[in-house]
Amino acid sequence: MSGLLALLDDVAAIAKIAAASVDDVMGQAVKASTKAAGAVIDDAAVTPKYLHGFSAERELPIVWKIARGSLFNKIVILLPIALLLSAFLPMLIYPLLMLGGGYLCYEGAEKVWHALSPKHHDQADAVAKMEKTGAHLEEQKVKGAIKTDFILSAEIMTIVLSALPEGQPFWLQAAALGVAGILITLAVYGAVALIVKADDLGLAMADHGRLGITRRLGAFIVRAMPVFMQLLIIVGTAAMIWVGGSILVHGLNELGWHLPYDTIHHIAVDLASGAADLAGAVEWTVTAFLDGVIGLITGAILIPVVGAVSGLFGKKPAH
Numbered sequence: 001m002s003g004l005l006a007l008l009d010d011v012a013a014i015a016k017i018a019a020a021s022v023d024d025v026m027g028q029a030v031k032a033s034t035k036a037a038g039a040v041i042d043d044a045a046v047t048p049k050y051l052h053g054f055s056a057e058r059e060l061p062i063v064w065k066i067a068r069g070s071l072f073n074k075i076v077i078l079l080p081i082a083l084l085l086s087a088f089l090p091m092l093i094y095p096l097l098m099l100g101g102g103y104l105c106y107e108g109a110e111k112v113w114h115a116l117s118p119k120h121h122d123q124a125d126a127v128a129k130m131e132k133t134g135a136h137l138e139e140q141k142v143k144g145a146i147k148t149d150f151i152l153s154a155e156i157m158t159i160v161l162s163a164l165p166e167g168q169p170f171w172l173q174a175a176a177l178g179v180a181g182i183l184i185t186l187a188v189y190g191a192v193a194l195i196v197k198a199d200d201l202g203l204a205m206a207d208h209g210r211l212g213i214t215r216r217l218g219a220f221i222v223r224a225m226p227v228f229m230q231l232l233i234i235v236g237t238a239a240m241i242w243v244g245g246s247i248l249v250h251g252l253n254e255l256g257w258h259l260p261y262d263t264i265h266h267i268a269v270d271l272a273s274g275a276a277d278l279a280g281a282v283e284w285t286v287t288a289f290l291d292g293v294i295g296l297i298t299g300a301i302l303i304p305v306v307g308a309v310s311g312l313f314g315k316k317p318a319h
Helices: 002-034 037-051 056-088 090-116 118-131 137-163 170-208 212-254 259-272 276-312
Strands: none
Touching: 037 170, 056 090, 056 137, 056 170, 090 137, 090 212, 090 276, 137 170, 170 212, 212 259, 212 276, 259 276
16 A cells, blocks of 8 residues: 555656646747747738738638648748757857848838838739739749748747757757747737638628627728738838847847947936836837837848849849
8 A cells, every 4th residue: 555655656746747847848938939029920910911812711721721831830840950950059049040130120121111112012012913823823822921931930930949048958948949839820820810800700790790789890890900900010010120130139249249239228228217117118118119220220231132132143032
């Protein structure tokens, strides 16, 4: 009997350790995932454009195809690469992170440039629509969405990896990366599915609602969705520029050039010093704004550089 009790105690102890490990994995995955908020928001903002032109019946199947490709990108391709980098070439993590940050700055600045140049933007959209017509439109758009997702997923996974604590066991690092990748994918494409079907839901409520308030709410949703989509694009663009600039500033600081980070930190602290109870919020806001300025300047510099490099290879920059 005493042997059985001892065995049960051992099983309970192992169960507690396992539960603590699971909690540790989930906690680290969630915490690290929040560091990639900018890229995640942009991922959710970018994807709905690939669904334009399709019937309502095809929207969710297309979202599922893209989500499945995104999971393959993160779990099958990027997770092993991230773990290999962490184990054998950790010195490359920050340079690669900064490369991804530069990409975010470029994409964000390009969107701002398009918004300020509507004629150019309309022409680019017209060319893109002409190029994407044909019998295989759905397949082309899914492939295009998965390619874009791969770039954003690489940035997300690198950010998550850099946010994990150093010196932890390999399996814990792998589990946290895997859980983060799955959680982010579910969050992004769950949100995309809700966004693309919201207008259909609103239309159904407006047409078939039994109560007046239901019909009015449905009509409001239908009217509000275009505005919400525009707001989402603006938020996604701002998040890209801010996160990209923040990655560059922190990366330079980690690599030994402390001037940008120290300057931004001192300005933020000085402006927050007179804000009393709001000091923390003011410091964060000023830091984010200045990181965004750095990101926008960097992106503006990269636009002609990317255009020139693309021209050398006879290609147009991706939009």
